[in-house]
Amino acid sequence: MWIDTHCHLDAAEFNEDRTAVHQRARAAGVALCVIPAVEATNFDTVRTLAHAQQDVYALGIHPLFTPQATEADLAQLDAALEAHRHDPRLVAVGEMGLDGFVQSLQTSEALAKQQIFYRAQLQYAQHHQLPVILHVRRSADLLLKGLRKTPVMGGIAHAFNGSMQQAHAFIDLGFKLGFGGALTFERALQLRRLATQLPLSAIVLETDAPDMPPHWRYTTAEQRAAGLPQGRNEPAELPRIAKVLAELRGISLQEVAAVTCANARQALPRLQSVGDFHHPERCSALPLRGFGWHAHTRGLGRTCESQWR
Numbered sequence: 069m070w071i072d073t074h075c076h077l078d079a080a081e082f083n084e085d086r087t088a089v090h091q092r093a094r095a096a097g098v099a100l101c102v103i104p105a106v107e108a109t110n111f112d113t114v115r116t117l118a119h120a121q122q123d124v125y126a127l128g129i130h131p132l133f134t135p136q137a138t139e140a141d142l143a144q145l146d147a148a149l150e151a152h153r154h155d156p157r158l159v160a161v162g163e164m165g166l167d168g169f170v171q172s173l174q175t176s177e178a179l180a181k182q183q184i185f186y187r188a189q190l191q192y193a194q195h196h197q198l199p200v201i202l203h204v205r206r207s208a209d210l211l212l213k214g215l216r217k218t219p220v221m222g223g224i225a226h227a228f229n230g231s232m233q234q235a236h237a238f239i240d241l242g243f244k245l246g247f248g249g250a251l252t253f254e255r256a257l258q259l260r261r262l263a264t265q266l267p268l269s270a271i272v273l274e275t276d277a278p279d280m281p282p283h284w285r286y287t288t289a290e291q292r293a294a295g296l297p298q299g300r301n302e303p304a305e306l307p308r309i310a311k312v313l314a315e316l317r318g319i320s321l322q323e324v325a326a327v328t329c330a331n332a333r334q335a336l337p338r339l340q341s342v343g344d345f346h347h348p349e350r351c352s353a354l355p356l357r358g359f360g361w362h363a364h365t366r367g368l369g370r371t372c373e374s375q376w377r
């Protein structure tokens with residue numbers, strides 16, 4: 069049994085075959101997917117999708133969406149967290165955080181706005197007693213600083229690729245670190261070192277689908293220049309990504325499954341109350357069409373290269 073702690077199943081990339089993608093995930097043993105929102109306009113989408121698929125969701129404003137986000141979006145987030153506070157499938161505030169990589173977000177004005185949204189969402193997490201799902205990209209120290217100022221109950225540092233010291237700082241603040249497709253690349257040396265040397269109790273697995281394809285789905289820059297599209301990641305890939313982790317650590321796949329699922333439940337305590345995992349055939353007839361995510365999301369997704377640079 070597996071838990072994909074981060075997948076954007078509402079993304080437009082899945083519009084054509086969302087039901088099949090979900091069935092493949094369940095058939096592969098992925099019992100639960102965590103679907104994080106990225107902006108106010110997809111709060112309803114992720115919630116409806118999570119309920120339809122018997123998955124779980126998080127509500128938040130992603131740092132890449134802060135340039136167009138407004139105060140009203142923050143108020144909407146607070147109101148949604150309040151309105152759905154008894155929903156056991158609402159498991160965290162996220163995806164939120166800070167991005168230190170995307171060029172256009174590094175001006176002093178853009179950085180200040182990122183900070184405003186980060187701090188406000190930490191306060192909501194504190195107030196609503198929810199963990200957070202953090203976007204960490206060249207921003208670990210700033211995120212840690214914010215967490216020390218506004219402590220929350222913990223959560224997940226998603227697609228973590230910082231230093232060993234930063235990793236331990238997150239762990240000390242009650243966080244688990246999310247690992248996914250990036251660790252399948254042999255040249256991801258620092259990431260592989262982290263995934264091998266950190267205590268297994270600190271690790272959760274995620275695909276970040278449709279982004280972050282593992283190497284067997286990855287299209288190189290040359291292939292893309294020749295017209296091939298970037299490979300799409302999906303939650304059914306999680307066990308194969310986990311196998312790479314098991315091999316790196318020299319432990320069994322069963323141990324990776326058992327421990328990372330327990331870790332996910334610890335990071336997102338509400339997962340414990342949605343533990344009645346259902347059988348794949350039960351979700352086959354669910355109506356999953358028409359869930360879109362905005363076209364402007366396209367092109368903003370992480371690339372594998374950026375994760376280990």
Ligand SMILES: [Zn+2]
Binds near residue numbers: 074076104163276
């Ligand atoms: Zn994400």
